[in-house]
Amino acid sequence: MSDISILLVDDETDFVETMTKRFRIRKIDVASASNGPDALNLLEGREFDVAILDVRMPGMDGLELLRRIRAKHPLTEVIMLTGHASLETGMQGMSLGAFDYVLKPADFDDLLDKVRRAAERRALNVRTRHAGG
Amino acid sequence: MSARVTPAADPGRAARELFSRATGARVWRENRLALWLHFLAPPTLAALAAAAAFANPPLAALLAVLVLALSAASARWLMTRLSRAEEAKDSLTDQLIQSQKMAAVGELSAGIAHEINNPIAIIAQEAEWAGHLLAKAEKSDTPDFTELRDSLREIRAQVDRCGGITHKLLDFARRREPVLQDVDVTRLIDDMARLVDKEASYKDVALVRDLPQDLPLLRTDAPLLRQVVLNLMTNALHAVDKGGHITVTTKVDDAHMDIRVADDGCGIPEENMAKLFTPFFTTKAPGQGTGLGLALCHNLVLGMGGVILVSSRPGQGSVFTVRLPRVPGTGAVR
Ligand SMILES: Nc1ncnc2c1ncn2[C@@H]1O[C@H](COP(=O)(O)OP(=O)(O)OP(=O)(O)O)[C@@H](O)[C@H]1O
Ligand SMILES: [Mg+2]
Numbered sequence: 295m296s297d298i299s300i301l302l303v304d305d306e307t308d309f310v311e312t313m314t315k316r317f318r319i320r321k322i323d324v325a326s327a328s329n330g331p332d333a334l335n336l337l338e339g340r341e342f343d344v345a346i347l348d349v350r351m352p353g354m355d356g357l358e359l360l361r362r363i364r365a366k367h368p369l370t371e372v373i374m375l376t377g378h379a380s381l382e383t384g385m386q387g388m389s390l391g392a393f394d395y396v397l398k399p400a401d402f403d404d405l406l407d408k409v410r411r412a413a414e415r416r417a418l419n420v421r422t423r424h425a426g427g
Numbered sequence: 428m429s430a431r432v433t434p435a436a437d438p439g440r441a442a443r444e445l446f447s448r449a450t451g452a453r454v455w456r457e458n459r460l461a462l463w464l465h466f467l468a469p470p471t472l473a474a475l476a477a478a479a480a481f482a483n484p485p486l487a488a489l490l491a492v493l494v495l496a497l498s499a500a501s502a503r504w505l506m507t508r509l510s511r512a513e514e515a516k517d518s519l520t521d522q523l524i525q526s527q528k529m530a531a532v533g534e535l536s537a538g539i540a541h542e543i544n545n546p547i548a549i550i551a552q553e554a555e556w557a558g559h560l561l562a563k564a565e566k567s568d569t570p571d572f573t574e575l576r577d578s579l580r581e582i583r584a585q586v587d588r589c590g591g592i593t594h595k596l597l598d599f600a601r602r603r604e605p606v607l608q609d610v611d612v613t614r615l616i617d618d619m620a621r622l623v624d625k626e627a628s629y630k631d632v633a634l635v636r637d638l639p640q641d642l643p644l645l646r647t648d649a650p651l652l653r654q655v656v657l658n659l660m661t662n663a664l665h666a667v668d669k670g671g672h673i674t675v676t677t678k679v680d681d682a683h684m685d686i687r688v689a690d691d692g693c694g695i696p697e698e699n700m701a702k703l704f705t706p707f708f709t710t711k712a713p714g715q716g717t718g719l720g721l722a723l724c725h726n727l728v729l730g731m732g733g734v735i736l737v738s739s740r741p742g743q744g745s746v747f748t749v750r751l752p753r754v755p756g757t758g759a760v761r
Contacts, residue, residue: 381661384622388654389598389723397621411608411649418606 298413299323299341303333303359304348304375309398316402322409330354334362342370343413344393346405349376349383357386364391369419371412375400465505469498529726532706537600540593547593551586554579588714595719599706605648605731607755612645612652612684613638616675619656623664631669634660637676645684646755651727658720659688659747665711666692666745679753683733686749694741703737724749732756 300317302324304310310326317324325342327333329351337345345363349356360372371393376383379397387395393412396405476490558579561567620634627634656675663673667690678685695703702708704725709718721735728735732752739745 379622379625381623381626381657381664384619385657385661388650388657389595391650393650394653395618395622415606415608415649418608422604422606 297323298409299343300325300409301333301336301342301345301370302326303328303330303345303351303356305329305351306348313400313402313405317406320406330356330359330362333359334366337363337367337370341367343416344371344373344409346373346375346396346409349374349387357383357390360387360390360392369416369423371416373405373408373412465501469494469501472497529706529722533600536596536706540596540600543589544593544597547586547589551583551590554582554586558583592717595717595723599719599723599726603648603651603727603730605651605755607646608649609644610647610649610652611642612677612686613640613642615649615653616656616677616686619653619660620675622657623660627664627673630664630667630671632664632667632671632673634664635672635674637674639677642677642679642684643753645751645753647731647751651731652749652751655724655727655749656686656688658724659749662720662747663688663690663692663745665716666690666694668692682753683750684753686751687746688748689744689746691744694743694745695737695739696741700737700739704735 300322302310302313302317303326305328307328310328314324314326325336327336330353333345333347336342347356347359347363351359356374356376360374363370363372372391374383374387374392374395375398376395377398384395393415394408396408472490472494476487476494479490480487558576561572561576561579564572566572616638617636620636623634660673660675667673671691673688673690676687676689678687699708699710704721705718706722707718708722709716711718725735728749728751732755734750736748736750737745
């Protein structure tokens, strides 16, 4: 089960680097961006199974990016990362169609498990889409 | 002139239908045999009893008692049948009206939200631009300018609020096909509770998770369930006073899994119970609630084949229970 592709979007470069390394050790394909517009550009070029977005980023924030990804790439599942737990952003994120939330500092195994489940969901969606014509 | 309320299509037929219902002709048509039996048996026996009275008085008395008992039983049977039919019809009509209402509200809201979204976006952009121009203006520290800036800030805040409402409406009206996965409900609840913890601690509210570690996995739609759980916990948090308690528990039997969110907050007055799940029903101040949270939860849970149960004591607290089937598609939970 290592043919999962992830897009990691966070302006905290240290975090992105460590996570990228750890995902790659598990043979998971990771691309990264440090802001919303770059992430959208990457998504134009290829498909990702799962996008992991930090809620707080300068410029386009994580929720806005989530909104655009759900609109333009509805099959890509999104996991939100948040440094400070907030009910308001939590509610917004879930109702915008996020798959799940992960609190920072993220426990890697927890994140990995959620990524797998999100990818499974995407696979199910792709399948029903094909079955439905 | 009075307006016509009845639909114009074939008024004759509608009238006949109404007439046959009013006179009971339809019931007659559908239960002919049973009704004949009920109408004929007691009088026949009564006639027999009268005849027997001449020949054998004790036998006649016995027959009379039998007739009485039979007529009573028959009348009772008819009454119960009738009232049961009436109740069934009423509840069906209620359900039908309710679901039609929901669908209509959903469609209408989505339409309006869609139309309003663009102007809202333009107002936001213009306000942004005006703010930018103001910042560049000379002598921008006069009282008038300060006032202008405040005014612009307020416009932006209110536009954001409108945006929030249209977004909620669109979300409410969106149709979703649940995607089923094996879900660790304990963990799901704990994850969502963590999002609420901070706000809860501001209010000095204890958000207690009383969750078993060995809960079986549940086949359901995880993100939808997250939304439901988050909404119920948010409502509970709004309902409790400083120092209140919210307890989330789960229970499982062969057929269902229950997720229960209990609080010791303000409770729900009896007269509001029936309106809780109606779109736009809220007791919160304008800007504090749209009244779409529970309506959305209701739709989501229904889509997952479950129900939401509510019990509450005004002044003491409320319990919201989400009951989901353990095997999806085994028929809606009653
Ligand atoms: N746990 C609770 N205790 C007491 N009252 C409640 C509780 N949950 C819901 N209610 C009542 O039901 C109403 C409707 O709830 P609902 O979640 O649909 O809307 P809201 O919370 O008012 O607004 P929104 O969820 O859209 O922000 C609330 O305004 C409140 O009066
Ligand atoms: Mg609510």
